[in-house]
Amino acid sequence: MTKPLTAKDFATDQEVRWCPGCGDYAILKCVQKTLADVGADPDKTVFVSGIGCSSRFPYYMNAYGFHTIHGRAPAFATGVKLANPELDVWLVTGDGDGLSIGGNHLLHVLRRNVDTQIMLFNNEIYGLTKGQYSPTSRVGTRSPSTPAGSIDTPVSPCAFALGANAKFIARGIDTDAKSLSPVLKAAREFKGAAFVEIFQNCIVYNKDVFDGFVAKKTATETQIHVEHGQPLLFAGGSKGLKLNTQTLKLEIVDVGDGGAPESEIVVHDETNRTLAQMLIDLPMTSFPMPLGVIHREPSAPSFDDAFWNAHATKGKRTGTVADALRKGSVWKKG
């Protein structure tokens, strides 16, 4: 028996080149540890990325890796997975890479449900190109290209994924390995496109943009960790989310002593698209940030399965070209 692999075995000999304090480090560690925990085989694991700080990720993972071109990682990953469906394919992208230049490909990898794990490192900024605002930057973001503040409405990565009919949507925080790791495990187990938005702190160009809900001190009030079959509670169980049947919106209520009974709190059902939509749409300013597996519909076939099932021979060569040439009308001379 060979020794089980540790997180270290998933690191490469390459010097990691992110800025000190960048959230990418924590995610890298978390992924390495998660792969070790689940006993992944580096020889059957592939990391595919686009371009950006986040997309340097594959160089630091002891597995097969393909650092491709800006925005197109989903298309490369689709080709890799179709070529060899036995591979465990991970996709690493950024908010610019995945939602600006590569928005189209992200849409299609999700709707096709290609069996991959898609980690979108959202730092609400273009890190690699030195800090321009991105499609997830909040209105008013000052950056080298928007000195007076950005003016365009941002896109919500999870809302985009749900709109694209993604069957697995989850969220995590770079430095919170305790909740990110189970999410990554679930994503890996999911047969289909598993979309994970990871809030990632770009310490240089967008420091602490997520402090509103990431700061440890206030976390119990500002985060809600959703779990299938469990009531949507936060603040140590003293608050919860209740459905207002008049407005068809979720609202925060006190639970227990003097508040609502727990039975009135919505129980998380990850298969319920409508609930997923409501959770994703909660305004960040007045609600806690939903984290964990927000949506999961395991029944749909993955694209790679469907693809090969649609090919009668599963892509294997069963006939010869010599015979194929002679199909149809052939005549002889001489």
Next chain:
Amino acid sequence: MAKITPEDQSIVVRFAGDSGDGVQLLGSQFAESTALAGSDFSTFPDFPAEIRAPVGTTFGVSAFQINLGARRVSTAGDQPDVLVAFNPAALKVNLPLLQKGALVVLNTDAFNKRNFTKANIAADPRETGELEDYQVIEIDMSTQVLEAVKPLGLSKSDAEQSKNFWALGAVLWMFGRSRDPIKDWATKKFAKKPPEVLAGNLAALDAGHAYAETAELSAEVPQFVIGDADMAAGEYRSITGAEAISLGLAAAGELADKEILFAGYPITPASAILHHLSRMGELGVATFQAEDEIAACCAAIGASFGGKIGVTSSSGPGIALKTEAIGLAMAAELPLVIVNSQRGGPSTGLPTKTEQSDLYQAVYGRNADAPLPVIAAAGPGDCFDAAIEATRIALRHMTPVFLLTDGYIQNAAGPWALPNMNDYDPILHGTPPAANDDIEERKRAIWNRDPSSFGRPWVTPGMKGLAYRVGGLEKDIETGDISYDADNHQAMSELRARKVEAVADFIPDQEVEQGNTKGPLAVVGWGSTHGAIWRAVANAREQGYDVAQIQIRYINPLPKNLGRLLESYDKVLVPEMNMGQLSTLLRDKLELKVTPLTKVSGQPFKITEIADAIAANCPAGAKVKAAE
């Protein structure tokens, strides 16, 4: 009228009508019958850009041309000798193409005021004198068809659908052909349709034949006698360029013992390849229709990274989109075949017309120093070998390869001698090294390139103990690690250039297809102009001109002996369907002075256009030696 054997033993027939008239089916069945009669032929469908343009309009005219002969036929023909026109618009559009004295068969039922208006015709062309130079036969075809199918109780509009079969019957009589193979084919084709569809078409076929045979027509119509063409012994089939490329790619997979993953995005005229390959699952071919050309190219590259042969195809605008990804495949040293079915450009240009104007794009069209091998197919059947060759280069050298074809080759068809698959060498690639726990040794083994081809081992995910990372960032020449080192970048750039140059060590010397290896004039072509050049040179040589024909398949790198060879002619004439791109390349790579002959009308070269240029550039006194 007597039976006619055309003077040059070949004849050009053109069918034209509305898109809905079934002209393409009529033409392809006539071609099939020609094949069975043993003649050589070449066909070219001429589609309108609109799918179903308004009925009766000139821009909705669809045509099918066939050149058939008892001697070698190399193009679909310059000027039709026979035109069958189903309506006034078809006559108007096609009349200017005809040979003087051509036979024009008209469906007079369509010659009415309404159709004249639709085709923007002021007066009935039969009364204006514009048909004076032609031999016109007027037939009330629609009436005849209705009459023929009356017993079947078909509706008028259903009956009209059989017009093409009626015309086919008449034409079969004109060429003394049997109707039986067509009937067999139709029986299969319409097996799933209501029985009256088959019955109607067969009745129309017989009626057309009978009509032509009876006195009414045979009195004024010639019967053409086109003999058996002298072709090498063997099995033949009819094939279009799109079919041949698809089969060639499948054959390449078989020779490499690898499966093919083809990723494409629809575009005219490249889509036909996607369609054909979609039906070749049992040959180890899978197709993926991506969301755009960028994704198609990226998925194909992903497949190559993953261990299948990645192939992508498009036409100029789509190739432009693939460009960045192609650069990555080159940098990552991955195999990829990119098929460009060139069409009229720039921009959207003339989507359904043909051109050879993407040569610069293939050879020079990438950011940075990013050389790639480029090869070009010369005709429909040749696409088979060209596809095998492109794949062979891609795997041997671990590089993307451009395979250029065009709208003409793609859609044109002719008889093709079936190849013997045992005649082809297997397609090889660098074999992966053994697993190695020593990281440094492993990296060096993965990037250990073959000293003659510079191809690296094809290591793919799933292989034990060989996990490696690669991307578009410059990498160390030995370890593959990211490297920003100045000397290393210089060395990598030189390696990439030498790799493409090295392809020349593996390809055959340039041959002269017709004529001498030196003399006053060589006509040098590439791609689909081959047929027209071949005939023009053959004719000129018969007339005594000392002119040679050279067809270049390997565009980049050029064959090593090409420079020397071309220098041995006083003049080099380069016909091409662009503004002079091969001419530029020859000037650039060989520092050669050439005489361009360019045509960018969306139409293939006519033999006469090249013949005239030969006459103008070859001294009249330069005679061919009698021995040849």
